[in-house]
Amino acid sequence: MAATAASEPNEPATPTAVPATTSVAEPTTEPMDESAARQRERWIDGSVAVTTSLLSGNDAEDALVVVAEKARRLAGSTAGIVLLPTDEGGLEIVAVDAEEPEGLLGTVVSPDAPIVSPLMHGHPVFVEDSATDSRMTSSISHRFGPSMMLPLRSGKRVLGILTTPRERGARPFTDTERTLxxxxxxxAALALVLAEAQRDRERLAVYEDRDRIARDLHDLVIQRLFATGMMLEGAQRKAVVPVVREKIGKAVDELDATIQEVRTAIFALQQGPAEAPSGLRTRVLREVGTAAVSLGFQPSATFVGAVDARVGELTGKNLIAALREALSNAVRHARASRIEVVVDAAVRLPDGREGVRLTVADDGVGIPEGGRCSGLRNLARRAEALGGSSTYGPGLSRAESGDGAGAGGDGDGASSGARLGDGDGDGASSGARLGDGDGDGASLGAGGGAGTAVVWEAPL
Structure with a gap:
């Protein structure tokens, strides 16, 4: 025993072997834990950013683009795609954020596709290689490799599908990535539901306000105009001088015309969204009229070509979203006194295809150096997903905007159309290209104090 006790201090290898093993294991597990924690933190931060963005007042289509963009970055995928159910039971791509978005937007997955049923029942689908998996039957599957298809589910309701495909040959998604x-x-689905409820409340408030305005116009304004007209008719009968009688008669006619216009406005205010006509021209005028409330003046709108007949539903929907974005930017930043909107369905794109061009020009302060350009990038993404482009350049000068040119609501575009891009294909190339990805916004001062013109175009 004594010998054993004496020998223990001379054998340090035995007590140090265990800590040596422990010290080797700790460095290998700790970085893994830290990496997983950082990954979880990134996805949590992404969820918070999406929720904040969706509840900040973006429209439904922009909200879906936000979800696609954030998911793509977090998953390290080549694309972020959102699909919504179609009336026929399939799925349609309605929002895309991708390095090569052309040909993706508007793609429809058949109701018979093997992946549709599990997704619409709320089950995620994970694919190792979209190009070779027999379940992937859409026309774009050959472009991608590993993919996650995730239901945007709130309760028992599936709002849509979020897909994050990687390029062919990329590493598969890990279990942790799939869970996160x-x-x-x-x-994101919960945030979309909350944002939808918020927009419903805002729409309800707008409809209530429109009803109040319509009642006031009917009960107060029309009655006063009618009473004034009767007074003038009485004065006309008593007038002795023929010239005076004639001028009073013209004033009465003007009042009658004004009453008819007010009644038309009342009818429009009381018209519900389901009753509203869905033609592109009407939708453009509706967006312009909505913007006029915030601007304090009525932007002019000019149409060239058979807009309603030539522009398809998908392109028209994205054109309206682009118009809304451009007008929103003008309302918030331009400090303009005039805005001209031109929709030209008779243009030929630089590659020779027939197309439609939207131009929104103002006489405001231009885009400041270093200013945020997220709205402009949104316009570019929408156009590129359809195979088009979006550019910007100098807009209207104050001198131009003061002459009243182009004020007609649906003229032939001869005056303002020529100034904003006359349909021969060169109007878009004079501006700078949007969405080049540098993100610094430093080159966006093209307005130079002479306003800004945004040109958005896509093939028909």
Whole structure:
């Protein structure tokens, strides 16, 4: 025993062997834990950013683009795609954020596709290689490799599908990535539901306000105009001088015309969204009229070509979203006194295809150096997803805007159309290209104090 006790201090290898093993294991597990924690933190931060963005007042289509963009970055995928159910039971791509978006937007997945049923029942689908998997039957599957398809589910309701495909040959998604992405999709779905409820409340407030305005116009304004007209008719009968009688008669006619216009406005205010006509021209005028409330003046709108007949539903929907974005930017930043909107369905794009061009020009302060350009990038993404482009350049000068040119609501575009891009294909190339990805916004001062013109175009 004594010998054993004496020998223990001379054998240090035995007590140090265990800590040596422990010290080797700790460095290998700790970085893994830290990496997983950082990954979870990124996805949580992404969920918070999506929720904040969706509840900040973006429209439904922009909200879906936000979800696609954030999911793509978090998943490290080549594209972020959102699909919505179609009336026929399939799925349609309605929002895309991708390095090569052309040909993706508007793609429809058949109701018979094997992936549709599990997705619409709320089950995520994970694919190792979209190009070779027999379940992937859409026309774009050959472009991608590993993919996560995640239901945007709130309760029992599936709002849509979020897909984050990687390029062919890329590494598959790990179990951790699949779990975090599924949780992100659930959070995004909840945020979409909350944003939809918020927009419903805002729309209800707008409709209530429109009803109040319509009642006031009917009960107060029309009655006063009618009473004034009767007074003038009485004065006309008593007038002795023929010239005076004639001028009073013209004033009465003007009042009658004004009453008819007010009644038309009342009818429009009381018209529900389901009753509203869905033609592109009407939708453009509706967006322009909505912007006029915030601007304090009525932008002019000019149409060239058979807008309603030539522009398809998908292109028209994205054109309206682009118009809304451009007008919103003008309302918030331009400080303009005049805005001209031109929709030209008779243009030929630089590659020779027939197309439609939207131009929104103002006489404001231009885009400041270093200013945020997220709205402009949104316009570019929408156009590129359709195979088009979006550019910007100097807009209207104050001198131009003061002469009243182009004020007609649906003229032939001869005056303002020529100034804003006359349909021969060169109007878009004079501006700078949007969405080049540098993100610094430093080159966006093209307005130079002479206003800004945004040109958005897509093939028909």
């Amino acid at each position: 992405a599924t949780q992100f999709a659930a959070q």
